[in-house]
Amino acid sequence: MVVWGGMEACAINGLYADRYELAMAQSYWSEGRAEESAVFDYFFRKNPFGGGFAVFAGLGSLVDALGSFRFSREDLEFLRADGFDPDFLEYLASFAFRGRVLAPREGEVVFPLEPVVRVEGGLLETQIVETLLLNVLNFQTLIATKAARCRRSAGKRGLSEFGLRRAQGLGGLWASRAACIGGFDTTSNLAAARIWDLPSAGTMAHSFIQSYDDELTAFRTFAAAHGDATVLLLDTYDTLRSGLPNAIRVARELRERGQSLKAVRLDSGDLAYLARKVRRGLDEAGMEDILIFASNQLDEYVIQSLNQQHAPIDAFGVGTSLATGGPDAALDGVYKLAAVGGRPRMKASETIAKTTLPGRKAVSRYYDDDGMMFADAVHLVEEDAPERMVHPFEAGSSLDLSGKRHRCVLSEVINAGKAATKPVPVREASRYAREAIETLPSEHRRFENPHIYKVGLSPRLRELRDDLIKRNRKELES
Amino acid sequence: MVVWGGMEACAINGLYADRYELAMAQSYWSEGRAEESAVFDYFFRKNPFGGGFAVFAGLGSLVDALGSFRFSREDLEFLRADGFDPDFLEYLASFAFRGRVLAPREGEVVFPLEPVVRVEGGLLETQIVETLLLNVLNFQTLIATKAARCRRSAGKRGLSEFGLRRAQGLGGLWASRAACIGGFDTTSNLAAARIWDLPSAGTMAHSFIQSYDDELTAFRTFAAAHGDATVLLLDTYDTLRSGLPNAIRVARELRERGQSLKAVRLDSGDLAYLARKVRRGLDEAGMEDILIFASNQLDEYVIQSLNQQHAPIDAFGVGTSLATGGPDAALDGVYKLAAVGGRPRMKASETIAKTTLPGRKAVSRYYDDDGMMFADAVHLVEEDAPERMVHPFEAGSSLDLSGKRHRCVLSEVINAGKAATKPVPVREASRYAREAIETLPSEHRRFENPHIYKVGLSPRLRELRDDLIKRNRKELES
Numbered sequence: 001m002v003v004w005g006g007m008e009a010c011a012i013n014g015l016y017a018d019r020y021e022l023a024m025a026q027s028y029w030s031e032g033r034a035e036e037s038a039v040f041d042y043f044f045r046k047n048p049f050g051g052g053f054a055v056f057a058g059l060g061s062l063v064d065a066l067g068s069f070r071f072s073r074e075d076l077e078f079l080r081a082d083g084f085d086p087d088f089l090e091y092l093a094s095f096a097f098r099g100r101v102l103a104p105r106e107g108e109v110v111f112p113l114e115p116v117v118r119v120e121g122g123l124l125e126t127q128i129v130e131t132l133l134l135n136v137l138n139f140q141t142l143i144a145t146k147a148a149r150c151r152r153s154a155g156k157r158g159l160s161e162f163g164l165r166r167a168q169g170l171g172g173l174w175a176s177r178a179a180c181i182g183g184f185d186t187t188s189n190l191a192a193a194r195i196w197d198l199p200s201a202g203t204m205a206h207s208f209i210q211s212y213d214d215e216l217t218a219f220r221t222f223a224a225a226h227g228d229a230t231v232l233l234l235d236t237y238d239t240l241r242s243g244l245p246n247a248i249r250v251a252r253e254l255r256e257r258g259q260s261l262k263a264v265r266l267d268s269g270d271l272a273y274l275a276r277k278v279r280r281g282l283d284e285a286g287m288e289d290i291l292i293f294a295s296n297q298l299d300e301y302v303i304q305s306l307n308q309q310h311a312p313i314d315a316f317g318v319g320t321s322l323a324t325g326g327p328d329a330a331l332d333g334v335y336k337l338a339a340v341g342g343r344p345r346m347k348a349s350e351t352i353a354k355t356t357l358p359g360r361k362a363v364s365r366y367y368d369d370d371g372m373m374f375a376d377a378v379h380l381v382e383e384d385a386p387e388r389m390v391h392p393f394e395a396g397s398s399l400d401l402s403g404k405r406h407r408c409v410l411s412e413v414i415n416a417g418k419a420a421t422k423p424v425p426v427r428e429a430s431r432y433a434r435e436a437i438e439t440l441p442s443e444h445r446r447f448e449n450p451h452i453y454k455v456g457l458s459p460r461l462r463e464l465r466d467d468l469i470k471r472n473r474k475e476l477e478s
Numbered sequence: 479m480v481v482w483g484g485m486e487a488c489a490i491n492g493l494y495a496d497r498y499e500l501a502m503a504q505s506y507w508s509e510g511r512a513e514e515s516a517v518f519d520y521f522f523r524k525n526p527f528g529g530g531f532a533v534f535a536g537l538g539s540l541v542d543a544l545g546s547f548r549f550s551r552e553d554l555e556f557l558r559a560d561g562f563d564p565d566f567l568e569y570l571a572s573f574a575f576r577g578r579v580l581a582p583r584e585g586e587v588v589f590p591l592e593p594v595v596r597v598e599g600g601l602l603e604t605q606i607v608e609t610l611l612l613n614v615l616n617f618q619t620l621i622a623t624k625a626a627r628c629r630r631s632a633g634k635r636g637l638s639e640f641g642l643r644r645a646q647g648l649g650g651l652w653a654s655r656a657a658c659i660g661g662f663d664t665t666s667n668l669a670a671a672r673i674w675d676l677p678s679a680g681t682m683a684h685s686f687i688q689s690y691d692d693e694l695t696a697f698r699t700f701a702a703a704h705g706d707a708t709v710l711l712l713d714t715y716d717t718l719r720s721g722l723p724n725a726i727r728v729a730r731e732l733r734e735r736g737q738s739l740k741a742v743r744l745d746s747g748d749l750a751y752l753a754r755k756v757r758r759g760l761d762e763a764g765m766e767d768i769l770i771f772a773s774n775q776l777d778e779y780v781i782q783s784l785n786q787q788h789a790p791i792d793a794f795g796v797g798t799s800l801a802t803g804g805p806d807a808a809l810d811g812v813y814k815l816a817a818v819g820g821r822p823r824m825k826a827s828e829t830i831a832k833t834t835l836p837g838r839k840a841v842s843r844y845y846d847d848d849g850m851m852f853a854d855a856v857h858l859v860e861e862d863a864p865e866r867m868v869h870p871f872e873a874g875s876s877l878d879l880s881g882k883r884h885r886c887v888l889s890e891v892i893n894a895g896k897a898a899t900k901p902v903p904v905r906e907a908s909r910y911a912r913e914a915i916e917t918l919p920s921e922h923r924r925f926e927n928p929h930i931y932k933v934g935l936s937p938r939l940r941e942l943r944d945d946l947i948k949r950n951r952k953e954l955e956s
Contacts, residue, residue, distance in 0.1 A: 018642055018666040019680030027703040078672045134643035164496055165612035166808040171649025172613055188496040194556045202497030207815035210823045225505040237826055238954050320808045329807035330644040330798045337685035345688045348715055476716050
């Protein structure tokens with residue numbers, strides 16, 4: 001079934017992978033190592049946007065995608081023509097991911113260096129889902145984090161996502177999903193709204209107004225078709241001299257019919273200045289209930305600035321910078337081997353900060369007496385949550401955790417290839433994100449030089465890692 | 479059919495739209511204006527990446543998408559629940575785009591302010607495809623342009639795209655397509671390779687090497703499975719002390735079996751320094767034919783710097799910055815109404831530079847005697863290509879075009895809703911892009927302060943625009 005520009009289901013099944021995943025898989029298969037046990041960690045090294053945290057998103061999409069990660073007959077023919085071993089392709093024909101995945105709840109607050117997702121299973125299956133997993137989680141976590149930052153600036157005001165037109169192609173679908181998880185109220189994206197049951201919203205374009213001989217007629221026509229849901233765009237000709245008086249006139253006409261104009265929208269010029277002028281104009285006309293909606297290249301910083309200026313704006317529309325996660329545009333999440341055949345593995349590096357953490361690991365999150373997040377400790381799964389954690393890189397630095405309430409951050413979401421829990425609706429992930437962010441002390445949430453949230457290691461994990469580093473060095477020198 | 483994370487065909491048909499497109503459409507329909515003739519222009523205001531040009535891409539995807547832009551029964555039910563008028567939805571049930579689209583060839587060099595795509599048809603149909611058109615063309619043009627910049631730096635060396643893991647979700651599919659149009663030789667993305675018949679390539683991950691007890695065994699195993707196609711990654715433990723000697727050993731073993739190691743890959747550290755050391759090591763072992771492939775956060779500037787340092791690198795792998803079009807991450811393309819009911823329309827603005835160009839317009843491209851691009855003139859379709867063009871904003875500035883060879887940039891790609899030409903394979907668009915870029919004088923191609931390519935207006939078009947501006951002003955003052 002061709003659904004889009006020649007893009008078939010193949011785009012989002014087993015071929016949704018970098019070629020090297022299958023090249024490695026073929027080697028494992030030919031060596032009889034496909035089923036050898038392996039553990040991979042997904043984690044990132046730097047919070048996006050120079051911030052102090054990230055909002056984990058994409059889990060629902062990942063669980064669905066792993067469930068449908070298969071190779072069709074056409075995929076296999078393609079791979080055969082590309083030089084893969086026919087016997088290996090026969091193996092792939094019945095491939096399905098049958099491993100285990102542990103992850104935080106979607107919407108959880110997560111931090112650099114700690115394992116965010118742990119994937120366990122056969123060496124082959126845990127390797128070939130790498131690209132897919134990174135693609136889903138890196139992007140949605142980036143966008144949910146951006147959305148959470150906009151939410152911080154907007155406070156209780158409305159936030160609408162409308163980035164599809166400048167989103168990165170089909171990436172716009174997940175952008176809308178993740179924006180809602182991170183704290184947006186609505187999206188303009190109808191496809192995303194339908195797929196994930198998100199509230200959708202929208203107003204009108206300048207072209208609508210221009211298509212009429214005059215603005216008043218355009219406003220009247222739109223109001224006739226949309227009644228109480230009408231939002232009028234004021235800046236096609238001149239916001240204060242034309243848009244505002246025409247909107248007031250149409251609002252009066254609606255009122256006479258027992259309806260009311262919902263909002264006006266500002267989309268250019270100095271938004272703080274115009275919002276004040278428009279608010280005054282509406283109030284003087286006895287229309288205190290008509291809302292002001294603002295858009296035009298907004299992001300968390302512009303929204304913050306508008307609020308600091310007490311601009312009387314009730315809702316913000318955020319497009320490009322949200323849907324593309326600008327200026328970062330990517331999260332640097334990686335997927336690293338932590339164990340194989342039950343033996344811990346580690347990626348060495350010249351700098352210890354880029355060294356990975358070996359072994360099957362858990363993350364325990366500790367809370368203060370007032371219920372606020374205090375620190376996260378990474379430890380081996382066979383250990384209890386530690387009472388003391390050490391700094392991941394600096395020798396001699398440790399933190400007492402005794403007596404603090406704590407919980408496991410990762411829990412099983414896929415077991416033997418099957419979803420271990422029922423799907424979590426986006427609205428629920430969104431609610432959870434809001435709650436989780438509220439437990440993060442404000443010094444980690446601010447934009448400028450956020451305080452670094454403490455992520456440490458159990459003494460035993462640190463020892464294991466340092467031993468492996470020493471062993472690597474010795475082997476290089478021998 | 480659920481193909482991905484709950485994403486059905488609906489994602490990429492009529493619901494691939496901002497909600498306001500359908501809100502406006504409902505108004506047009508209820509006013510009986512759906513079939514009124516309209517003309518829209520797609521254009522952008524600023525070259526991406528601070529460069530001097532853009533490479534037009536996405537046309538093939540757009541043509542396919544417009545052909546399948548329909549509303550399913552489920553879509554209509556969704557819209558009904560969302561408050562749309564049932565009679566309007568009945569109209570949408572049989573909706574198809576039956577308009578006309580004119581565009582440059584895919585891979586064409588295009589510039590700010592000139593119409594890049596012209597869409598003609600009924601007011602309703604030309605409006606509701608806005609989001610889709612912008613989403614496809616903005617993103618693919620951004621990526622093809624980034625790719626062309628990397629190609630400029632790389633010269634004749636190899637270029638591989640492998641951004642899927644940090645691409646913006648499903649946007650990674652089109653990223654690979656557009657990267658090949660802009661000048662990349664291969665992609666790691668198997669889905670994109672299969673859909674658009676792109677050459678794919680890939681090596682191995684660090685995890686592959688770590689999964690063995692030692693690097694030499696990992697290299698040997700990979701070489702056994704991949705023979706002449708083997709590329710070995712050198713930096714898992716230590717590039718010069720471990721990776722290089724092990725690779726040379728495996729290359730010798732391959733040679734004894736009548737095969738040869740294709741390449742080694744550097745993925746960290748100082749690439750210029752390491753490439754020189756590795757080249758010398760390979761050459762001293764009599765392995766001048768083994769190529770060096772480099773990756774790790776490359777972009778057009780790093781590649782340029784490596785070449786300026788004469789680093790002996792044969793091919794580059796570019797990931798995140800290419801697939802996400804960083805640091806821009808979005809092209810600012812817009813879709814503006816130019817005529818309705820045969821009457822020219824224009825979006826007024828406080829600054830003339832943001833005013834749009836009214837009327838049905840063509841673009842003529844003029845060439846110098848040596849076949850190099852000289853200037854583009856925007857004129858009304860009823861005019862011949864002008865012999866003189868004027869500056870779009872500055873009064874008194876004009877350019878003589880008489881006697882210059884010229885051609886139309888836009889040609890019909892969709893007529894009455896049907897593709898007017900047969901599909902252009904990506905490899906052909908890629909060839910065309912290379913040829914087109916070669917006709918662009920180098921001063922427009924450089925990265926720093928590129929010379930601005932001249933885009934002007936016919937005197938008649940400028941007069942039409944200025945008259946409309948005056949008329950707008952008068953109406954505001956009356």
